[in-house]
Amino acid sequence: xxxxxxxxxxxxxxxxxxxxxxxxxxxxxxxxxxxxxxxxxxxxxxxxxxxxxxxxxxxxxxxxxxxxxxxxxxxxxxxxxxxxxxxxxxxxxxxxxxxxxxxxxxxxxxxxxxxxxxxxxxxxxxxxxxxxxxxxxxxxxxxxxxxxxxxxxxxxxxxxxxxxxxxxxxxxxxxxxxxxxxxxxxxxxxxxxxxxxxxxxxxxxxxxxxxxxxxxxxxxxxxxxxxxxxxxxxxxxxxxxxxxxxxxxxxxxxxxxxxxxx
Numbered sequence: 434x435x436x437x438x439x440x441x442x443x444x445x446x447x448x449x450x451x452x453x454x455x456x457x458x459x460x461x462x463x464x465x466x467x468x469x470x471x472x473x474x475x476x477x478x479x480x481x482x483x484x485x486x487x488x489x490x491x492x493x494x495x496x497x498x499x500x501x502x503x504x505x506x507x508x509x510x511x512x513x514x515x516x517x518x519x520x521x522x523x524x525x526x527x528x529x530x531x532x533x534x535x536x537x538x539x540x541x542x543x544x545x546x547x548x549x550x551x552x553x554x555x556x557x558x559x560x561x562x563x564x565x566x567x568x569x570x571x572x573x574x575x576x577x578x579x580x581x582x583x584x585x586x587x588x589x590x591x592x593x594x595x596x597x598x599x600x601x602x603x604x605x606x607x608x609x610x611x612x613x614x615x616x617x618x619x620x621x622x623x624x625x626x627x628x629x630x631x632x633x634x635x636x637x638x639x640x641x642x643x644x645x646x647x648x649x650x651x652x653x654x655x656x657x658x659x660x661x662x663x664x665x666x667x668x669x670x671x672x673x674x675x676x677x678x679x680x681x682x683x684x685x686x687x688x689x690x691x692x693x694x695x
Contacts, residue, residue, distance in 0.1 A: 538612050539620075539658035540592065541568075542651070543605045544640065549573050552602065552640050553647055557658035576605055586614045597621050601637050620660055627654060627668055649675065 544553035551569055560568070575589065576596050587594045589607070595617040596605040604621045608614075627650050628635040632643070640647045653668045654660060662668055 538608055538660075539617070539655065540607045540609070542607075542655075543569060543572060543603075544647075545569075545573050545603050545605070546637060547577070547601055547603070549577060552637065553644060553651075555648070555651055555655075572605060572607070573603075576603060585618065593617075595621070597625075599625055602640070620655070623660075623663065623665070624651065624654055627665060630665060630669060631672060646672075 540558050541554065541556045543551065545551045551573070554565070554569065556565060572589065572594060575587070576594070579587070581598075585596055588610070591610060592607045593610055593612065593614060594605060594607055595614050596603055597618060598604075604625065606617050606621060608617050625635075628640070628647065631646065631650060632639040650668065650672060653671050654662060
């Protein structure tokens with residue numbers, strides 16, 4: 434056999450084995466693709482399961498905390514009306530030592546103009562008139578001294594002052610230091626929305642000449658320093674009913690109607 438034939442026959446199996454190796458690599462790559470896809474799907478499903486477990490744990494912890502708080506509220510003993518907890522002693526005590534009852538969010542709300550004129554004030558803690566004037570003057574001066582681009586939250590004594598300016602009026606609230614400032618800011622905005630809805634583009638003059646309406650809207654919205662109703666429709670409906678009763682009471686009546694003969 435010639436050398437040429439030996440080279441041909443010797444090269445034949447080598448070429449055959451090379452082509453088979455290429456085909457095996459292609460088959461291996463094709464078979465590894467479904468495996469990678471299945472691994473990816475399994476990883477995603479496992480992550481979803483872990484997320485659901487974490488969410489369930491958080492919900493269980495939240496429910497446990499709420500149940501414990503409810504149990505404490507129901508089993509708590511009422512406060513005894515003694516010398517330390519009476520309203521007279523609270524009004525005479527220093528403001529720094531006065532603390533609200535647990536759960537009360539707001540201590541007072543002030544509405545004042547850019548010139549420092551107090552337009553509306555609502556207090557949810559018993560204080561004397563002298564203390565109210567002193568606190569109002571101090572808070573108004575502190576808020577008016579701040580620049581427009583500064584933060585709307587500031588610490589004052591052991592409280593937080595949250596304020597927001599609308600046109601020419603400042604709406605200012607004092608809450609405890611552990612309360613959420615953003616919720617207080619949302620309460621202020623909701624009160625402004627109620628005033629605007631009732632008066633129609635409310636301005637400072639509306640509150641000056643109709644201050645009793647502003648107080649009534651505030652009492653329907655906030656009670657004891659806590660927001661009792663967040664629905665604007667329900668609050669405005671209650672105010673409309675009160676206005677109707679007031680109109681009926683102020684309507685002129687004849688002598689026979691006053692006697693009750695008609």
